[in-house]
Amino acid sequence: MEEKKLKLEDLLGETPATENKDQIEYVAIIGAGVMGQGIAQTIASSGLDVIIIEKDQKNLELAKEKIQNSMRYEIERWAMTESEMKSILSRIRWSLDLEEVAECDLIIEAIVENYQLKRILFKKLDEIANPETIFVSNTSTLSLTEIAEVTNRRDKIIGMHFLNPVPKVPLVELVKGMDTSDDTVLKSKKFARKIGKTAIEVYEYPGFVTTRAIVPLLNEAMHILLEGIASAKDIDIAMKLGYNFKMGPLELADSMGLDEVLTWMEQLWKKLGEPRYRPCPLLRKLVRERKLGKKSKEGFFKYDDDGNIIE
Template structure:
């Protein structure tokens, strides 16, 4: 079981970032989204990311051209029939992911591996909806994929050792450090990280300290490179809320109850950097 080509569904921040990493590692990539405008936007972001690497002298112009040449785009699921791995990188919404994965299952070859880039949803559950659950796995890239070294590789109850081996080999070829975890809401990193971020929103909501002082406290007191509230803005407050709602539902434990202040910001459309305002205000340019 060898991965030679990769289909990626979703050209947003995670999708185009994964496409960049895969193509830079020499894989042929097929990037799929709902329309050409979304694909063009994703490719533009990817190209800008490569330009930043050129500026840092991590990559040269020729390598950028070679990377972009390995990426094709499509709006048709049927085009995924020839790839050996499909990574679903849609928004963190279980119903959306299930719908996408069902369409993928209908068109890929019997030898293909199907993966979800979920950060919180059960791989065992998603795999149970697949006709070949032994070839279903979780591959959790961290944001932004080109810069973050870690990949969580998540085993569902039905995932075969051969599928795991193939994905670990792919991650290593990409220059990433994979860790293998069992399917459980949040897996390892987000299971620890998101409740901490959520608690920072409770502290803020209770008026214990300002956003700046909360973030400074965690940076200097715990040696974190970025404070939890600034990190939430980077991740997206809607994503943080969605993950905490999954934990609350799955674990049935109120220690995972989302902060009312987080809920309120999301309801207002203050989602963080991507909207220009979250806990902090940003220049959208």
């Protein structure tokens, strides 16, 4: 009786033909703000190519300068080498043309937290991008399902809420909308691991975990300052020494951007109706005065060009 010869695939199993096709290798980021810059740096650091798309040339040039300054600061701290910085920057492209997303495997939206603007953007992207491309929103308070309604790929839309500063925070919240497929979730998890992030799955609900938990703390710290109970410096010292926080709540709010924090509070206050999310009047005052925190060099504290508090 002739003995059947074993083939390699009999031992290892068949390799899916779609494996390479499913790989995420080229990522687009829409929005060159603080979050967009951080996400781009993180992705490029992992060896993937990324393109940042912004609608305004001035904002694009400013973002280029900021991302380079951020990495140069890391070099000064011996946390990065010149060759690493050059390698990261070589993987980042910049553009004003939304049509560039056509060849991307994954698109991350990192624009302002505005429901209508996000829907308009997703509708445009849906017309341009490859049908298999996954759309990601970095929203922290808005409904992913409602944003996805304007597209023809609701199963390929997911939320990935990154935290600032993105290159240093090893966490991302993975938000599954009502129509998000299990395949999209799986691919997004693999992508998160690839860029060095631990992904936690959360239900689609205003604020998810991190924003909903941190906002009341920030708000209460602002009220303590408003009521004159302690200075901004002493409030932050109390939380850092008393509860082992790496950064006090007021400096944390400054680093997030006070306009962003105000938007989160207003969204949560509007959607949940709970007083703990009602923005402190002091926060509204600072935002009106365009004292937005580290990005404007003044908020609850004043900052130098490297983002360090000026005593």
